Amino acid sequence: QVQIQQWGAGLLKPSETLSLTCAVYGGSSSGYYWSWIRQPPGKGLEWIGEINRSGSTNYNPSLKSRVTISVDTSKNQFSLKLNSVTAADTAVYYCARGPLLTLTNWGQGTLVTVSS
């Protein structure tokens, strides 16, 4: 049974860097991608990007200039960094695991609020 746990800072000031980490427990990692998705309060879902165990990444072009996704295979963890945040980046951020571009197992979500 795959379990995903995520953590990171929940309150940021404008221009700071958002940093979140997910750990994946159980299940195989071979052939899977680890993704980040966000959901502004009361709104829909936006895919941020994904990475596989080899470090191959895909990013949403709308965020690519500000996003870095990395993986630590020794710990089965992957991380998201989003720099120069603004109020528009306020959202619940989810991590997830699945085949390419599909989100099979999700973390619990982290509300990140950007406010001065």
Added chain:
Amino acid sequence: DIQMTQSPSSLSASVGDRVTITCRASQSITFYLNWYQQKPGKAPKLLIYAASSLESGVPSRFSGSGSGTDFTLTISSLQPEDFATYYCQQSYSVPPTFGQGTKLEIK
């Protein structure tokens, strides 16, 4: 980006009803279409992948169909736990995009 449009945006139904939600893609995505269920305060849950394949553990009252640009999620007999928001998502190309959601409410 491929635009995904769901209809309706909201739907009222009763326990036991048969419900259909439609998702349309702005271009052909063959069968690369997933459906998710999200309950308030919770992460989305994958229900259907590749347009019509039922994810493990998902009740058989959920089914998906379609290909190309037009897709359907059907719940054959609504149960109380099915009242939630449903999202379609194309996995055909980067970036994967979601529909705006369909909120299924109790009548």
